[in-house]
Amino acid sequence: MHCLICQEPTSYFLSKTYTEQPFAAHMEDIGTVDYFKCSNCGFTFSKTHASLSPERWAKLNLDVHAFMEDPAAEKKGNQPPYLEQAAMIKILIEHGLINGTNMLDYAAGHGTLSRVLEKYFQLHLPIFDEYVTDGDVKRYILKENLGLYNTVINSAMFEHVLTREDLDKVNQLVTDDGALILHTVICENVPADPEWFYFRPPVHTAFHTNKSMSILMQQWGYASSLYCPTAKCWILLKKDTDSIAASVAQINLELQKEYLMYTKGFVDYWKGF
Numbered sequence: 001m002h003c004l005i006c007q008e009p010t011s012y013f014l015s016k017t018y019t020e021q022p023f024a025a026h027m028e029d030i031g032t033v034d035y036f037k038c039s040n041c042g043f044t045f046s047k048t049h050a051s052l053s054p055e056r057w058a059k060l061n062l063d064v065h066a067f068m069e070d071p072a073a074e075k076k077g078n079q080p081p082y083l084e085q086a087a088m089i090k091i092l093i094e095h096g097l098i099n100g101t102n103m104l105d106y107a108a109g110h111g112t113l114s115r116v117l118e119k120y121f122q123l124h125l126p127i128f129d130e131y132v133t134d135g136d137v138k139r140y141i142l143k144e145n146l147g148l149y150n151t152v153i154n155s156a157m158f159e160h161v162l163t164r165e166d167l168d169k170v171n172q173l174v175t176d177d178g179a180l181i182l183h184t185v186i187c188e189n190v191p192a193d194p195e196w197f198y199f200r201p202p203v204h205t206a207f208h209t210n211k212s213m214s215i216l217m218q219q220w221g222y223a224s225s226l227y228c229p230t231a232k233c234w235i236l237l238k239k240d241t242d243s244i245a246a247s248v249a250q251i252n253l254e255l256q257k258e259y260l261m262y263t264k265g266f267v268d269y270w271k272g273f
C-alpha cells in the first residue's frame with residue numbers, strides 16, 4: 001500500500017487492541033487495528049479501518065459519536081476551542097487575511113462554531129455535514145448545493161479519513177485565492193505508542209505530520225500558512241504576499257503576544273513528538 005499523501009511505500013508501524021470500554025465493545029468484531037507508516041513523510045494510517053465495508057465504518061462512527069456526544073459520558077475528548085476559533089476568524093477577516101463574505105464550515109457536526117460566530121461576532125457561517133442533518137436546518141447547505149468558498153473551515157476531520165478523496169473533497173471547495181482553516185493534530189513524528197492520546201478514539205484513522213502536511217499543501221497549491229496556538233488552527237493560504245507578514249506583525253503587536261505565526265509553506269509548530 002502506498003502513502004495517501006506522497007505515494008511512497010508504507011510499512012507496518014504498530015497495532016492497537018482496544019481494551020477500554022465502550023470502545024472495546026464497538027471494536028469487538030473488527031479486532032486489533034494495524035497502523036502503517038509512510039517511509040518518506042511519516043503519515044500514518046489504519047489499514048484495518050481502510051478495509052471495512054462502508055456500512056461497518058458508518059456503524060462504528062455512529063456508535064463512537066453517540067458515546068462522545070452523550071452529555072453524561074466522560075469526555076476526555078478534544079472538543080475544538082470554539083470561542084477561540086470564532087475570535088480568530090473575526091480577527092483574520094478584520095485584517096483582510098481571509099475573506100469572510102463566502103465561508104463554509106465543512107464537516108461541521110452540529111454547527112457549534114457557526115452559532116458562536118453568529119451570536120457573538122455577527123458573522124454568518126453556513127455549514128455542511130455529510131452525517132449530521134438533525135441540527136439547525138437554516139444553516140445547513142445540502143450536498144448538491146455545495147459550491148466554491150473563499151474560506152473553508154474544517155475542524156477535527158483530517159484524522160477521520162480513509163481515502164485521499166476524503167481529503168481532496170475539502171480542498172476542492174476552496175477558491176483559487178482562498179483559505180483553508182484546519183483544526184487537527186499535526187506533529188513532527190507519530191509516536192510508536194498505542195496508548196498515545198490520539199490513537200484513543202477508534203474512529204481516528206489518519207495521523208498527519210509536519211512533512212506530510214507540507215507536501216499536501218504544495219500539491220493543493222497553497223503558498224503560505226499561519227498558525228494560531230490559542231485556536232489550535234492552521235490557516236493555509238493560496239496566496240503569499242508581503243502584506244501577510246505585515247498584517248501578522250500588526251495583529252501580534254495589537255494583542256501583545258505571538259498570536260499568529262506565519263511562514264511560506266507549512267508552519268511546523270508542534271515539534272514535540
Ligand SMILES: [Zn+2]
Nearest residue numbers: 003006038041
Ligand atoms: Zn508519505
